[in-house]
Amino acid sequence: xxxILTIDDEIEFTTLMQAYFEPRGYExxxxxxxxxxxxxxxxxxxxxxxxxxxxxxxxGDEVLREVLLHxxxxxxxxxxxxxxxGKTSEKLKEMGAYTCFDKPITSLRNLExxxxxxxxxx
Numbered sequence: 001x002x003x004i005l006t007i008d009d010e011i012e013f014t015t016l017m018q019a020y021f022e023p024r025g026y027e028x029x030x031x032x033x034x035x036x037x038x039x040x041x042x043x044x045x046x047x048x049x050x051x052x053x054x055x056x057x058x059x060g061d062e063v064l065r066e067v068l069l070h071x072x073x074x075x076x077x078x079x080x081x082x083x084x085x086g087k088t089s090e091k092l093k094e095m096g097a098y099t100c101f102d103k104p105i106t107s108l109r110n111l112e113x114x115x116x117x118x119x120x121x122x
Contacts, residue, residue, distance in 0.1 A: 002119065003046035005029040007037030007063060008079065009055045013103075017050065020108045034058025041067045046074060048115050052103075053080040053088070061095060068096045075118035077111075079103050 004026050006017040014030040021028050029044055031037035035058050041049060049067055053060035064076050078092045081103035089100040098118045105111055 001025060001027050002048065002115075003027045003029060003044060004048045004050060004115070005031065005037065005040055005044065005046040006050040007031045007034060007055070007060075008050070008052035009033055010052070013052070013079075016108075021112070024112070034060065034063040037063055038066050038070075041074065042070050045071055047119060049074055049076045050111075051076055051078050051097075053078055053092075061092065064092065064095055064097055072096070075115070077101060077114065077118070079105070 004021055006014050006028060008014050009032055011032065014032065018028045018030065029040050029046060031040050034055050051060045051063050060078060064078065067074055067076060075098045076096065078097045078100040080088055080100055092100055099114060101111060
């Protein structure tokens with residue numbers, strides 16, 4: 001079973017991820033801040049991390065860097081609501097993010113397809 005770790009300070013978002021992905025056969029792990037997300041990532045080694053960029057405390061780009069230092073094979077998808085998404089997205093991809101999604105996510109099916117592509121080496 002594929003493990004997805006969703007790291008986001010918005011409980012509504014992590015709840016939505018669980019509600020969408022668990023019935024589709026994924027195991028969804030949840031962290032509500034970056035430090036907790038890093039602990040879970042190091043312990044559980046999920047195949048995919050969905051990481052919010054703007055969180056209190058440990059920022060999403062720091063979480064991305066640490067997750068990939070621990071396990072470079074984890075596919076990290078950044079979730080960003082920041083302005084100037086183009087530059088931010090490019091920077092995050094240079095840091096090792098698989099891709100970026102704008103918040104709010106308009107299509108969970110697109111997110112799921114992107115996860116499948118990432119896992120299949122796409």
